[in-house]
Amino acid sequence: MEFSPSVIGQMLFTGALMGSIYGAVAMGFSLIFGVAKIINFAHAGVVLWVMYGVLVAVRSGVAHPYVAGLVAIPLCYVIGHGVQRTLMARVSAMSDDMQIIYTFGLLLVLTYMAQFFFGPDVHFLPSSGLAVEFGGVVLQVETIIAGALALGSALALHAFLSRTWLGKAIRASADNRRGATLMGLDVVRLSRVAMALSFALAALAGTILVTVTTFYPLRGLELAVLAFVIVVLGGMDNVFASFVAGVLIGMFEALGTLLFSPSIAHMAIYAMIFAVLLVRPQGLFRRRATK
Amino acid sequence: MSTTLSPILSVERLRVKYDLFEAVFDVSFEVWPGEAVCLLGSNGAGKTTSLRAILGALPIAGGRVCFLGDDTSGKSPGAMTMRGMIYVPEGRELFPSLTVLENLELGAITREARARTRASLELACELFPILAERRMQLAGTLSGGQQQMLAIARGLMGLPRLLMLDEPSLGLAPVVVEQVYAALGRIVRSGTPIILVEQHVHQALELCQRGYVLEGGRTVQQGSTAELAGSDRLRSAYLGVN
Amino acid sequence: MEKDQHSIGQDNRRWTRRTVLKQAAAVAGAAFLPRFASAATEIPIGVVVGLTGAAADYGRDALRAFELVADRVNLSGGIKSLGGAKIKLLVADHQTDLRVASSETERLITRENVLGILGWAASGPARVGSEVGERYQVPSIDTSVDYKLTERGLKYFYRAAINTRQTCNRGVEFVQEMEKTQGAAVKRVAIVHEDLAYGTGAGDLFKEAIERVGRWQLVDRVAYTAAKLTEATGIVNKLKAQNVDVVFQASYPADGILIQRAMKQLRLDLVANVHPAGAPPNLQYVGNLKSDANYVITTLGWTSSMAERLPAGAKATVDEYTKRYKVAVQDQAGYSLSAAAAMVAALSRIKSLDRAELWQAIDKIDLSFGQDPNVIIPFGIKWDEKHDNAKAQAVVTQILGQQLVVVSPKDLALQAPVVPAPSWNKRG
DSSP: OOOOHHHHHHHHHHHHHHHHHHHHHHHHHHHHHHHHOOOOTHHHHHHHHHHHHHHHHHHTTSOOHHHHHHHHHHHHHHHHHHHHHTTTTTGGGSOHHHHHHHHHHHHHHHHHHHHHHHOSOOBOOOOOOOEEEETTEEEEHHHHHHHHHHHHHHHHHHHHHHHSHHHHHHHHHHHOHHHHHHTTOOHHHHHHHHHHHHHHHHHHHHHHHHHHSOBOTTHHHHHHHHHHHHHHHHTTTOHHHHHHHHHHHHHHHHHHHHHSOHHHHHHHHHHHHHHHHHHOTTOSSOOOOOO | OHHHHSOSEEEEEEEEOOOTTTOEEEEEEEEOTTOEEEEEOOTTSSHHHHHHHHHTSSOOOEEEEEETTEEOTTOOHHHHHHTTEEEEOTTOOOOTTSBHHHHHHHHOOSHHHHHTHHHHHHHHHHHOHHHHHTTTSBGGGSOHHHHHHHHHHHHHHTOOSEEEEEOTTTTOOHHHHHHHHHHHHHHHHTTOOEEEEOSOHHHHHHHOSEEEEEETTEEEEEEEHHHHHTOHHHHHHHTTTO | OHHHHHHHHHHHHHHHHHHHHHHHHHHHHHTTSOSOOOTTOEEEEEEEEOSSSTTHHHHHHHHHHHHHHHHHHHHTTSBGGGTSBEEEEEEEEOTTOHHHHHHHHHHHHHTSOOSEEEEESSHHHHHHHHHHHHHHTOOEEEOOOOGGGGGSOOSSEEEOSOOHHHHHHHHHHHHHHHHHHTOOOOOEEEEEEESSHHHHHHHHHHHHHHHHHOSSEEEEEEEEOGGGOSOOHHHHHHHHHTTOSEEEEEOOHHHHHHHHHHHHHTTOOOSEEEEESSSTTSHHHHHHHGGGGTTOEEEESOOGGGGGGSOHHHHHHHHHHHHHHSSOOOHHHHHHHHHHHHHHHHHTTOSSSOHHHHHHHHHTOEEETTTSTTOOSTTEEEBOTTSOBTTOOOEEEEEETTEEEEEESTTTOSSOOOOSOOOHHHHO
């Protein structure tokens, strides 16, 4: 098979844009693993509920998806803070397998609650139909905006974590929780801020996903697996690396689709994860620091 | 006013339930303004446990701890740090995947300290010039001695009213121990009160004015470092071990 | 869980023993009694469908259809040949779970002594349930669509529904017809399908049918995992790169919607996009895509828009169903009405409540469209050598003006097909 430049361009751009949306889903997941050491599968459930929330707002004529997202992000920030105080307060003290059972259980509860309230049907927001075309590559405006917002949030989060004192403190408590406690950082409060940020990221991810894809309750489970795969690839607690890993997965998926088929591409992604876990368990991008 | 008349820290009959080896039954000591005090004793005598309980990182089972005139019971390490009690833990407890500079910046934990970050950084780098050289390097990549310097410097960034140093020479080569103690001497001379837990008795006695000897979770002896240096008890407690 | 299995095991033993005794008594009695059923007899017919689980919608529709037919028969004096005996439906929920489908089928056979089975309205449960029926030699008429169900050589299993082989073949045939009648130019074709049993099966069938046609070039076969598909421009980009004229596609609603939207986005202009049932008949498909769903072609065994062109008796049945349940007859309900009609017709030919006799009667069924009011899928019921419904014929529908409209065969068609579909740029 020979491909014209426009076909390859289409593949690269779509892959990168979708990948950055995957990255946006994974970042919040990774953040919370880094700081609170919780493998929070329920993160995908939050994304799912934001998708339904935005859908309801749009269908009832209350708001445009992006406006709904603007409300959802701070709202989820506050909810995340509350969740870390209550539902998640004792999770970091649980053993790893209990944690996974607990957060996965929460994900199932969120998934089946969505099914109960909204039914198993597929939902999908009508697109604006606006597209950008250049050199035979056609990109839907929603996809471009989604990719830009995802990239923007990744850069903003990266700047927050590397430039601000609070961000550095969050990374510090992820790096050495006991050390952070002994030097007087309030790790409990930092976990709450991290969970709140993770919820805000879930809100952003949910909002942009609604504008580009179809969804139904069981999508939550798929998103959880996707986020987990990306985060393993990126190195669990490295937030920006998770974003980059998301982009890579998106490109890999697009390339695999073009050369083989989506089924094979997805299988290859999972195979790649096993390879990463075997060869570089710290993730593709993580520098190994001696302690 | 009162700080000149009363101790910065007073510990009376401290009792901490921890584990069999590190339990504290009856520890008392005081630190006065401008003073450097050492806690001496063999491994498992209860020195680290005492410091961590005073900081609020371990629950106090009995006795009384006053810092700057206030009872500290029930306070978290965060709250104590905010009041100026800075702990430089045994084993350094740095943030290995953060840079040297970031580690230092995080030491400035109070609002006041954060406002003076730049000045404190200059001071820290003057004290330990190697840190200035390595400031963009990850803390985890430093040598043991450099890590200890970073831990101390990170403590200083918090503008301590009391600096608690836990085994700062542990695992360091003798020449590095000399460097670290030279810096500690300058800190003491600048008037920062210090509690030093140390197994290197000679350096500790040289640096501090007063000292306490702990044994089996109890304070068994106290006095000026000159008195302690001549004490049989200290010799018997230490020379066998060290 | 273990406890349950244990108790079921005990039940089976007990009931097996009791069944043996019963059969012994029946044999003894048969020697003395004339072989006529008494007027008060009920005819136990098992209904095993999914009322919960993934196939619950199908199960609910199937049950409604079975009940409608049974009530009609019972209200008009029961089965005459059995002295006016009433049909008694014994309903079990297979929960769209294979293990449950097997155990519930067995329970109805051994404990409730059902004469025959109507079911399973889902391919997986039908596969295991039919094997239980085979073991106990109980005849069953199924309404699932997986073509592989009838390729196992089962003796007691019949299928009234149109199967995927019939719908896929009809789709390929239809495109050939369009080449002749509409002058549509087809050279390069591709298959796109989801990678579970439904899509993979359809992909295989399309491939066979396309190879039989011979003159088309099958340029690609794209399999994808429906649950993992978040965007489909990758698939469509690939199709576009290969200058595809016709796409044969087997999708579920969510992924079908994504693919169709990507076709619009990348302006993939096709002569035809043909689905064997799958996504397009689903209300969510047009509901979400609106006018972007137009011109998609689907081959089906039944669609409610066919009702207008049905013979009077069949039309009345459809109306009664719609009135009674306040919903249109969906495909499973359509197949199930016909399956129930076949069961009733067979019961009307037997003289005693005997499974073997019922089996013989079912095997000889030959009902024509318009002859029996309960037969509503065109064009009747008659089994081929595999026990598939040889008289069933897929209709071709096209989404036109956001409605599923029958475009073939001529006697059922409401509109002429629009092939080739207008290009995306002209759709506005």
